[in-house]
Amino acid sequence: MEGSFMALTIREIDTARPTTKQYKLADSKGLCLLVVPSGVKLWRWRYRFEGKEKMMAFGEYPEVGLKEARELHSEARKQWSAGIDPMAERKAVVEAKQNEERGQQRQAENSFESIARDWWKWWHVGKSPRHAETVMLRLEADVFPAYGHKDMEKVTPMDIRDVMLGVEGRGSRDVAKRIHETTGQIFRYAIAHGKATRNPAADFKPRDILLQAKSENFARVDVKDLPELLAKMDDYWGDAITRFALKLVAYTFVRTSELIEAPWPEFDLNNAVWVIPPERMKMGTTHIVPLSRQAVEVLRALKLLTGNGRLLFPGAMDKTKPMSNNTILGALYRLGYKDRMTGHGFRGLASTILNENEFDEAHVEMQLAHLKRNKVAAAYNHAKYLKQRTVMMQWWADYLDAQLALGRKSLAA
CATH class of the missing domain: 1.10.150.130 (Tyrosine recombinase, N-terminal domain)
Structure with missing residues (x-):
């Protein structure tokens, strides 16, 4: 029912006061303002669609002003005149938007x-x-x-x-x-x-898809040049902590990163063993380093310098972070071995010398942490050949000391 009424004015709307019963102020073409006892004023339009009477809401005054209410009403009437139920259409639009938002949320969650x-x-x-x-x-x-x-x-x-x-x-x-x-x-x-x-x-x-990488050969001196290198390392005039790092990388021949990032809790000096957890190993499995008598002596001396902290080799500026990976390399450069020797080079020297001295290849490879092991096998095998490797590591340290003695004689000559 749309009746013919005079159009509402802003003044009429603002001066309308609530009564004990709700009442309507009619605008044109069926639009009306419902004034309820609480004082709230609501825009409404009553229409019939497919034989059923319906009431469509357009919001509350003054949040929805007179002009906006008429525009909303006009758009709804156009749909109604075209045979579309405006309330059903609005519901469909809201549901479509909600579905789209839910889809976007699912996509974000599954991104x-x-x-x-x-x-x-x-x-x-x-x-x-x-x-x-x-x-x-x-x-x-x-x-x-x-x-x-x-x-x-x-x-x-x-x-x-x-x-x-x-x-x-x-x-x-x-x-x-x-x-x-x-x-x-x-x-x-x-x-x-x-x-x-x-x-x-x-x-x-x-x-x-990637270009073939060039084979990576870590520079290392020949075996015959090892005595002179060890003598120069022993006389290193730089930082004492760096000198200890040079000694330990030679005695243990671990990867440089495994040494400089090592925390003190990994070491059991009383039992002369160093256990590196899998998260710090390239192969992702636990690695045991038997410590020679010489290595333990170096570690006990180092502990006097850095034992109050967590790391064996803390950085110069930030003690919570390890020293730079280039510290050992830089020390070797200063000793005159640029492009001739790296910390990693001791691994190659150890492999060559130990194999030449008839140590079992499997023992050498295990100590180099070259043997690939699945996680199940690693749980049982990280201590494999430990007795033999302990003997081998002490032989290696004694060998280095003998080479150091030769180097000292050569430099003194």
């Missing part, structure tokens, strides 16, 4: 970045904080900007490839390989948790 962050929270437990932070920073810097926003099911092998090639292009081939590895781990996690159905990183290997 690569969202799943990757969930994976990281699960994965980083037990990992070294430094390594875990590096993995996340790599994702944030290179991966998330490229396809972090994408739904897991929409990430393609080409997305991964493009990021890897871009990283390789700036001279970071190893980082490109790690991006491929990490992305694959994230997808396996997603599949296991019902967030994805396939792993696009499994469609290719890094070597399928």
Whole structure:
């Protein structure tokens, strides 16, 4: 029922006062303002659709003013005149918007970045904080900007490839390989948790797209030059802590990073053993280093300098972080061995000399942590050949001391 009434004015609306019963102020073409006893004023339109009487609301005055109410009413009448139920249409629009928002929320929850962050929270437990932070920073810097926003099911092998090639292009081939590895781990996690159905990183290997890496040969002196090197290292005039690092990297022939990042709790000096946890090892398994008598002596002397802290070799500026990876290399450079010797070079020397002196190759490789072991085997085998390796490590330390004595004689001559 639309009746013919005079159009409302702002003054009439503002001066309308509530009564004990609700009443209506009619505008044109069926639009009216319902004034309820509480004083609230509501815009309403009564209409009939398919034989049923309906009441459509347009909001509350003054939040919805007279002009806006008429515009809303006019649009609704156009739909009604076209055979469309305006209330049903509005409901459909609201539901469509809600469905779209829910879809966007589901997509955000199932985006690569969202799943990757969930994976990281699960994965980083037990990992070294430094390594875990590096993995996340790599994702944030290179991966998330490229396809972090994408739904897991929409990430393609080409997305991964493009990021890897871009990283390789700036001279970071190893980082490109790690991006491929990490992305694959994230997808396996997603599949296991019902967030994805396939792993696009499994469609290719890094070597399928990256340029072949040059073989990495760590510089090392010839065996005949070892005595002079040891004598110069023993007389190193620089920082005492660096001199101890040089001695320990020679006695233990571990990887440089495994030494300089080592915390004191890993060492049992009374039992002459160093146990490196899997999260700090390249192969991801526990590694035992039998400590020679000489190595224990160096460690006890070092403990007087750095034993109050957590790290054997704290940084010069920040004691909570290890010394720079270039400290040992820089010391060797200052001794005159630039491009001739690295900390890593002692691993090659140890391998050559121990094998030449008829130590079992398996024992040597185990001590070098070259033997790949699955996690189940590693739980039982990290102490494999320990008795033989203990004897071998003491022989190696004695051998180095003998070579040091020869070097001193040579320099004194």
